[in-house]
Structures are given as structure tokens and as C-alpha cells.
Amino acid sequence: MTPRHRRLLDHIRQHGDTSVDELARILGVTTQTIRRDIRELEDARLLARYHGGVGIPSTVENIDYxxxxxxxxxxxxxxxxxxxxxxxxxxxxxxxxxxxxxxxxxxxxxxxxxxxxxxxxxxxxxxxxxxxxxxxxxxxxxxxxxxxxxxxxxxxxxxxxxxxxxxxxxxxxxxxxxxxxxxxxxxxxxxxxxxxxxxxxxxxxxxxxxxxxxxxxxxxxxxxxxxxxxxxxxxxxxxxxxxxxxxxxxxx
Known part of the structure; x- marks a missing residue:
């Protein structure tokens, strides 16, 4: 993960579900950049997209070994x-x-x-x-x-x-x-x-x-x-x- 990925994840872990616009503001990047980061982290099953934002993925299944x-x-x-x-x-x-x-x-x-x-x-x-x-x-x-x-x-x-x-x-x-x-x-x-x-x-x-x-x-x-x-x-x-x-x- 990049340092920005880590900052993004740390913010969501601390504050819960967060909108794309809010993440872009906090990290100082464009919404397009945040959406790309979210796709990458979602592919890695570290994030989940919800209506209106992103959050921690399922409580049922762990991340792949x-x-x-x-x-x-x-x-x-x-x-x-x-x-x-x-x-x-x-x-x-x-x-x-x-x-x-x-x-x-x-x-x-x-x-x-x-x-x-x-x-x-x-x-x-x-x-x-x-x-x-x-x-x-x-x-x-x-x-x-x-x-x-x-x-x-x-x-x-x-x-x-x-x-x-x-x-x-x-x-x-x-x-x-x-x-x-x-x-x-x-x-x-x-x-x-x-x-x-x-x-x-x-x-x-x-x-x-x-x-x-x-x-x-x-x-x-x-x-x-x-x-x-x-x-x-x-x-x-x-x-x-x-x-x-x-x-x-x-x-x-």
C-alpha cells in the first residue's frame, strides 16, 4: 500500500463510513484519485463501497492470507x-x-x-x-x-x-x-x-x-x-x- 492508502484506511477505521468528497478534502487530492484508491483497496478487500461512501468491509470474512x-x-x-x-x-x-x-x-x-x-x-x-x-x-x-x-x-x-x-x-x-x-x-x-x-x-x-x-x-x-x-x-x-x-x- 502507498502512504496515502494507509492514511485513507486509518481515517475510516477511526471515523467510520466516509464520503468520497470528505476523503478527497482530508487527503488533499482529487475525487478521481480517491475513487481510484478506493477501487484498488476494494479489490484487495480492505474497503467496501456503500451508498454514499466507503467503509470497513464485511465482519464475516477475513482478508485473503x-x-x-x-x-x-x-x-x-x-x-x-x-x-x-x-x-x-x-x-x-x-x-x-x-x-x-x-x-x-x-x-x-x-x-x-x-x-x-x-x-x-x-x-x-x-x-x-x-x-x-x-x-x-x-x-x-x-x-x-x-x-x-x-x-x-x-x-x-x-x-x-x-x-x-x-x-x-x-x-x-x-x-x-x-x-x-x-x-x-x-x-x-x-x-x-x-x-x-x-x-x-x-x-x-x-x-x-x-x-x-x-x-x-x-x-x-x-x-x-x-x-x-x-x-x-x-x-x-x-x-x-x-x-x-x-x-x-x-x-x-
Whole structure:
């Protein structure tokens, strides 16, 4: 995405449905330019056109995995490096589904003595390149679009363990600290991961604020550390502070 695309999306996430004329005024470009930007972002399923304007797309379906993997990659890498730097050698981890989590696994490749349980085949493939890390893969149904493993068998598998740190990702964060995702089967696995982790670390970039996924995963009060790339929106900052969550910002 271009910097203008990011500004456009950030405005809609903060203010909701917005007209083309309003976006053109705010960004200082012509309405023709905004319409072209909207078409490109709509093709990427990052925006949806409504009568009279544009807004956040459906709460029912997530953005395609390949598109998510490329979105805000620089921010995801910074978040991943910072989170990995706080993982001590010899720790036990569960890492769930998500593109930021996959970047965390890359950042853990130099660690020693880790034992990592995951329901993400991409994470397992990455960390299997580290001879000093033992990787345990959960059983269950493999979701084709992102190689995530979900289902009842996955939940039962996760409940066999008690680990030092659960590293999770989410699809959306409400201003009151509610954590959201799209697939209820994935949500149930993540809930089991949180229950079986002595500490829960959430890794998510700023674009997750204002994304309205359909399924409630839990509350930020269940999280110990939150790694992100920008300061929190004011309302969310209040919710995080009240919940006692340690917010760690991977600044540029």
C-alpha cells in the first residue's frame, strides 16, 4: 500500500463510513484519485463501497492470507523482533495462527533450547530450521488458505500442555479491549491456548484497531503483554491501562 492508502484506511477505521468528497478534502487530492484508491483497496478487500461512501468491509470474512502477509510488513517485522527479544532461551511457547506470529517465529531462529507448540504449519516449517528448537505440531483440520490447524482435536491437543508463554494474534481489537476474530473454530483453539499459558502475549499492528470481526475471542484483560507498532487510540489506551496490560511499542 502507498502512504496515502494507509492514511485513507486509518481515517475510516477511526471515523467510520466516509464520503468520497470528505476523503478527497482530508487527503488533499482529487475525487478521481480517491475513487481510484478506493477501487484498488476494494479489490484487495480492505474497503467496501456503500451508498454514499466507503467503509470497513464485511465482519464475516477475513482478508485473503496472501494479502495479509504483505500488509504492513515492516511494522510486523519490528513487532516480531521486539517480542522475540523478550523471549529467554529455554522457554516453552505456544504460537497460534497469524502472519505477525510467523514473523515472530523467524525472529526466534537464533534462540536456543525453545520448545514450541503450534497450530500453524507455517510457524512449524520456519522454526524447524532451528536445530536448538523442538517443534510440536497440533493435530486437527488444516485450513487450506493459511495452513492453520483448527477443530476439536486441536483444542484437546492444546489442553495437554502448560507453557511459559502463549503468543497470539487476533483479527480485530475494539476500543473497549474486546478481542475479535473471524472463525469460531480458530477462536476456540486460541481460547484454549490462553488458558494453557502462564503469560499471554498479543502481537498486533495498529490496523487491528477498528476492524470489526464477528467472533468474540476474549478481553485484553486476559493478556499480559501487548506488542504493537504505534501508540494506542485514546479510548483503547484507557481500556488497556485499566486492564493492567503492559503495552510495548516497536517504534520505527
Amino acid at each position: 496472501d494479502q495479509r502477509r504483505e500488509m504492513d510488513m515492516e511494522a510486523k517485522c519490528r513487532i516480531a523482533q521486539l517480542a522475540a527479544s523478550q523471549v529467554e532461551n529455554g522457554r516453552s511457547l505456544i504460537i497460534n495462527i497469524g502472519t505477525t506470529n510467523e514473523e515472530v517465529s523467524k525472529a526466534l531462529l537464533r534462540h536456543k533450547g525453545l520448545r514450541v507448540i503450534t497450530n500453524n504449519l507455517n510457524v512449524a516449517s520456519i522454526l524447524s530450521n532451528n536445530e536448538d528448537t523442538e517443534v510440536i505440531i497440533a493435530g486437527g483440520l488444516v485450513r487450506n488458505r493459511d495452513r492453520g490447524v483448527i477443530g476439536e482435536a486441536t483444542i484437546d491437543f492444546m489442553r495437554q500442555f502448560k507453557v511459559d508463554i502463549g503468543i497470539i494474534g487476533v483479527s480485530g481489537i475494539e476500543s473497549d479491549g474486546t478481542l475479535l476474530d473471524y472463525d469460531y473454530r480458530e477462536v476456540r483453539v486460541t481460547q484454549a491456548i490462553m488458558e494453557q499459558s502462564r503469560e499471554v502475549w498479543l502481537v498486533a499492528d495498529h490496523t487491528k484497531f477498528g476492524r470489526h470481526a464477528m467472533v468474540r475471542l476474549g478481553s485484553i484483560a486476559q493478556v499480559n503483554k501487548f506488542f504493537t507498532d504505534l501508540p494506542l487510540p485514546p479510548e483503547a489506551a484507557d481500556a488497556f491501562e485499566k486492564a493492567g496490560v503492559e503495552v510495548i511499542i516497536a517504534s520505527p
